Amino acid sequence: MKAVQVSRFGGPDVLALTELPDPEPGPGRIAIDVTHAAVGLIDVYIRQGLFKDAEGVPQPPYVPGLEVAGTVRALGEGVTGFAVGEKVVALPGNASGGYASVYVSDEARVVSTERHDIDPALAAAVVPNAIMAHVALTRAIHLSAGESVLVHGALGAFAATFPGVARQLGASRVVGTVRAGRLAAAAATKLPYDAVVDSARLPDVLDGEKFDVVVDPVGGSVRTQSLDLLAPSGRLLLVGNAGGDWGAAGIDGNQIWLRNVTVAGFNAGAYLPAHPESIRPAAEVALKAVADGLVDTEVEILPLAEAATAHERLESHTANGRIVLTP
Numbered sequence: 001m002k003a004v005q006v007s008r009f010g011g012p013d014v015l016a017l018t019e020l021p022d023p024e025p026g027p028g029r030i031a032i033d034v035t036h037a038a039v040g041l042i043d044v045y046i047r048q049g050l051f052k053d054a055e056g057v058p059q060p061p062y063v064p065g066l067e068v069a070g071t072v073r074a075l076g077e078g079v080t081g082f083a084v085g086e087k088v089v090a091l092p093g094n095a096s097g098g099y100a101s102v103y104v105s106d107e108a109r110v111v112s113t114e115r116h117d118i119d120p121a122l123a124a125a126v127v128p129n130a131i132m133a134h135v136a137l138t139r140a141i142h143l144s145a146g147e148s149v150l151v152h153g154a155l156g157a158f159a160a161t162f163p164g165v166a167r168q169l170g171a172s173r174v175v176g177t178v179r180a181g182r183l184a185a186a187a188a189t190k191l192p193y194d195a196v197v198d199s200a201r202l203p204d205v206l207d208g209e210k211f212d213v214v215v216d217p218v219g220g221s222v223r224t225q226s227l228d229l230l231a232p233s234g235r236l237l238l239v240g241n242a243g244g245d246w247g248a249a250g251i252d253g254n255q256i257w258l259r260n261v262t263v264a265g266f267n268a269g270a271y272l273p274a275h276p277e278s279i280r281p282a283a284e285v286a287l288k289a290v291a292d293g294l295v296d297t298e299v300e301i302l303p304l305a306e307a308a309t310a311h312e313r314l315e316s317h318t319a320n321g322r323i324v325l326t327p
Contacts, residue, residue: 002327003100004307008060009049012308012315020063023097023104025076030110032090036124036301037098038067039310039323040157041242042269046095047311056269058096064307065098065325066269067091069113069124079107087113087120091128091279092269099307101327108276111283116291125322126295130161130286135278136266137162137169137213141235145170147212150229152177152222153242154196155185157297157322159217161286163192164294166213168285175211177202177222185320190296203228213237220245227255227263235262297321 003020025031043064051057058064072086082088090098090105097103111131113123137143149166153159154176163174177199178186186196197205199218202225210231216223217240226236256263272279289295298321302310306325313319 001101002304003063004065004304004325005061005063006047009047009052012047012311014047014060015064015308015311017305017307020100022102025074025079025104027077028079028107029076029104030079030082030088030107031073031076032068032070032088032103032105032110033073034068034070034098034101034103034327036069036121037065037100037103037304037325037327038124038128038157039307039314039325040066041240041314042066042095044311044314056094058094062096063098063100064096065100065103066093066095067124067128068098068103069120069127070103073102076107082107082110082112089113089123089127091131091272093273095269099304099325101304108279109272111279111287113287116287118287118290121299121301121324121326122290122297124324125157125299126161126297127286127290129158130165130289130295131279131282132266132268132272133158133161133165134169134282134285135268135271135275136215136237136239137165138282139275139278140264140266141213141237141262143169143171143213146172148173148175148231149213149215150175150177150211151193151215152199152226153218154178154191154193155182155189155321156217156240156242158239159215160191160297161295162215164289165286167192167294168289175206175209190293192294210234215239217242219243224251227251227259227261230259230261233260235264238263238265299324301326303327
């Protein structure tokens, strides 16, 4: 199979196209002929070596990539409910293997898209993230119908799936924040935000508005401001650190206590393997949200050989929407 391999931790130049043996699915696993593989910031962080000492992180040489779309190639022993040739997406597993023409996943993390009219490039780009957004909103912070939601980094890969899923769950109002340079793109987005505002002008730009739920994939100063944007008994959901500030978040524990607010983290790579039963019900909602156009994110397609270019653009924040590789 064709694959992009990381030879050592480092810059984008460590990504190289190569040929590797086709993997075979073991018991309980499914082999997928990959048509599209999404490129994410977590791929960049792992390649940089940022998490090299963390348990379970792949070590060079490895094939990066977490989210893929394609068709079922072969079924491992004991797998039921799927057929060869069926259109599917695979959710993040062990943080590797996606940038290849063949990918093997545990059955529990494979979701059929056969009954939904979803372009496979869009499927790879948004369906896994939409599923994870549903799990985060229903299990980590328990969003209720009628509540309001603020999403930081509103156009980011993961963040962009939250407004559509929140709408499906009955959110009454969804507002996003972006950097000033992204305001023009936000004005043109089809994502179902009521408004998108400049994060540098928080909190004044919100005119005192508070939110039941704040979703933060950005970190840094945006995170430290978020407690002040919560309504009484509100919940702050931490889902990433795209801003790259790995220092202390500076969240005041006394505010959490005195204001009866909740701060929760959601890391899909750790949560989904421990709670595979959460995937199927989340997939039903997520697939409907995508099919209904509520997660209509801009997608750019590059050939597998240009994986380094994709990483460079994510590092420089010059990517518009999601980048998807095709072998």
